[in-house]
Amino acid sequence: MAVARSRVLDLMKVQCRIFNTTFNPDRLRTGNKILRQRLRGPTLAQYYPRRVVTIGDLRKAYPDYEVWDEKEEERLEHVGMLKAKGKGPPKKKKTAEESKKFAGKKKR
């Protein structure tokens, strides 16, 4: 049994009203699928973990208090040991003459 087109169109209209979609009986390409898409930006921008408060920040915020930084202390101890052994960084050269002292010797 054939149903009249106008009846079908009425049904579609009601359907669109109930489910909150656009009524488009001619099936024109109105680009509505773009408008229906969700924005992906916020999830994509969350990918990398953000900076959290570090010990350096704490020190800067409360300069009066002493904050124990284990890693930094370890590093300083290591550097101190190297210096004691005489393996520290070389002294900064003050004059141009001093810095050129070994310049000629490297050629072979």
Next chain:
Amino acid sequence: MAQFRAKKLDLGCFVNARVIRDHTKRKVFEQFEPQRQALRYIIRNTTLPQRTRAQAQLQLSQMHCYTNPTQIKNRCIMGGKGRWVIRDFRMARYQFRLNALEGNIPGVKKASW
């Protein structure tokens, strides 16, 4: 590009130039996404005049490449690597293995059968 990069670094993971670049691209894309979608809508809408649609096409293609989602690439948050990154853990395969064996990733354990 430098004009988009944040003045102060806000990343807490492994950082190298490529990670910073990717992060910048993500933020730029987030900022320009509505505009891009609006242009895309105009382009796809066949009921609008042809001239408007062509103009929108031109405008979309002339936007900066950092606003393009295809520029974004998932990178390892532990080592900055760009290949073999497991999306669920955001880590490359080797970092995933190291962290899984150490027990840093909840619910992951080594299997053998």
